[in-house]
Amino acid sequence: MYALITFATGLVFGLGLAVSEMTNPTVVIGFLDIFGDWNPSLIFVMGGAVAIGMIGYVIRNRRSKPWLADKWYVPTRRDIDKNLVLGAAMFGVGWGLSGYCPGPGLTALTNNPMEGFYFVASLIAGSALFHFQNHRKSN
Known part of the structure; x- marks a missing residue:
């Protein structure tokens, strides 16, 4: 179900x-x-x-x-810190420059495959960079 x-x-x-x-x-x-x-x-x-x-x-x-x-x-956090502001700003700039946010960006793989590939590859690379940076900070 x-x-x-x-x-x-x-x-x-x-x-x-x-x-x-x-x-x-x-x-x-x-x-x-x-x-x-x-x-x-x-x-x-x-x-x-x-x-x-x-x-x-x-x-x-x-x-x-x-x-x-x-x-x-x-979510239980209610504070606004620099990571939240920076992340929101980066999301907004990326959305404004490309016209895609993650959900619609995935549809570009069928609507406009080349542009979609670049978007999704960048999305994966950015996510990996974030994960790498946070993993490094916790060690």
């Missing part, structure tokens, strides 16, 4: 990305270009995501545990 719900959730998420055109970097960059040729259409996508997230919080607050897990896994 867990695998089926996970698959269905991923399918709905991917369908939402495709229908909203979040998989099209031109649309994403158009949304981020507020001082140029701005495309406000993704505001509705953002509004829908916030609404679904709010429903999720209501469900979480009313249930002692999730349907398919033993407990809720919720």
Whole structure:
């Protein structure tokens, strides 16, 4: 049952990305270009995501545990440190330059294979670099 719900959730998420055109970097960059040729259409996508997230919080607050897990896994840290700010800034700059964030970037492997390959390879390299740096710090 867990695998089926996970698959269905991923399918709905991917369908939402495709229908909203979040998989099209031109649309994403158009949304981020507020001082140029701005495309406000993704505001509705953002509004829908916030609404679904709010429903999720209501469900979480009313249930002692999730349907398919033993407990809720919720972040407990609330501090804002330099790593959080730097990571968010790097994510934003990368998203703004490429028009891809990780989910839609994976779809580029089929929509635009060469560009998708470069994006996914860079994503893997950046993740490996982060892992290497954190592993080195803990030793």
